[in-house]
Amino acid sequence: MSQNAAVPKRILAVLAHPDDEAFGMGGTLALYASQGVEVTLACATLGEAGIVEESYLSEGQTVAELRSAELACSANTLGLHKVIKLGYRDSGLLGWPDNTHPKALINQPLEQVADHIADVIRQVKPDVVLTFDPIGxxxxxxxIRVHEATVRAFANVRASDPTHSQPRALYFHTMPVGLVKAMVWTLRLTGKNPRKFGNNGDIDLVDISSQNFPTHVRINYKAVAEKQVEASLCHASQSGITRGTGVQNFLTRLFTRPVDRFMRAYPEPGKSHRVQHDLFEGLS
Ligand SMILES: [Zn+2]
Structure with a gap:
């Protein structure tokens, strides 16, 4: 066995809230974890501003405690190697009172958050870093703040650290625009407002469907699709989805293919780049 073969590949996903790791790129994280890749999650907040029905909370339990437990369930289901909590506070949506909390992530200087994430990159030594796209x-x-800080952190580590510990690629997880357009159509057909989608009514699907970030890597996670579903079910307080029930669940299953899309930010793909099917493909 060569020396390299003994060192596992590593992925670091830098995300904002408990549930981002499951609802967003959970299939990809589970797939690589199942293949022996060390997958670490850096989670910036504990989702304190998420709307939670009282019935989900046990006596004396805070939203942060509940969501932390949901995150542990999800991470275990996805097979994550480690979860690093960055300790910021959920900022909520624009205009919410949570925006003004002194610990809210959006109130922290960008450079400071970037330095924090750079420290995590140096600690984890990932080959590949994953985060949100530019519109989060x-x-x-x-x-959006996590995206901006991660981009800056990645560049800072690349610029300052010795070659052997540098991350080799940075990817942004992107929304499947075709699927989002289909959801807009279906919601309108059923009399629902596609600009107020989701448990918190905070997702504007019309806006999202107008975005068009390039797809450089497409990951089919069919082999572990059930793990992504199970991880999402861990976050019941945020989705309101239980197995096999609900119109939203039905629609999700109807339209969702077990595929995640990623835009590669670094190394910048050449003009002749073809869509790849592995986050590690072609990395030097
Ligand atoms: Zn989130």
Whole structure:
């Protein structure tokens, strides 16, 4: 066995809230974990601003405690190697009182958050770093802040650290625009407002469907699709979805293919780049 073969590949996903790791790129994380890749999650907040029905909370339990437990369930289901909590506070959506909390992620200086994430990159030594796209998937302020800070952190580590510990690629998880357009159509057909989608009514599917980030890597996670579903079920307080029930669940299953899409930010793909099917493909 060569020396390299003994060192596992590593992925670091930098995300904002407990549930981002499951609802977003959970299939990809589970797939690589199942293949022996060390997959670490850095989670910026504990989702304190998420709307939670009281019935989900046990006596004396805070939203952060509940969502932390949901995150542990999800991470275990996906097979994650480690979860690193960055300790910021959920900022909520624009205009929410949570925006003004002094610990809210959006109130922290970008450079400071970037330095924090750079420290995590140096600690984890990932080959590949994953985060949100430039609009944070659906314009959640925390997602956008995590994107900006991760891009800066990645560049800083690449610029300052010795070659052997540098991350080799940075990818942004992107929304499947075709699927989002189909959901807009279906919601309108059923009399629902596609601009107020999701448990918190905070997802504007019309806006998202107008975005068009390039797809450089497409990951088919069919082999572990059930793990992604199970991880999502861990976050019941945020989805309101239980197995096999609900119109939303039905629609999700109807339209969702077990595929995640990623845009490669680094190394910048050449003009002749063809869609790849592995986050590690072609990396030097
Ligand atoms: Zn989130």
């Amino acid at each position: 998937g659906y314009r959640h302020p925390d997602h």
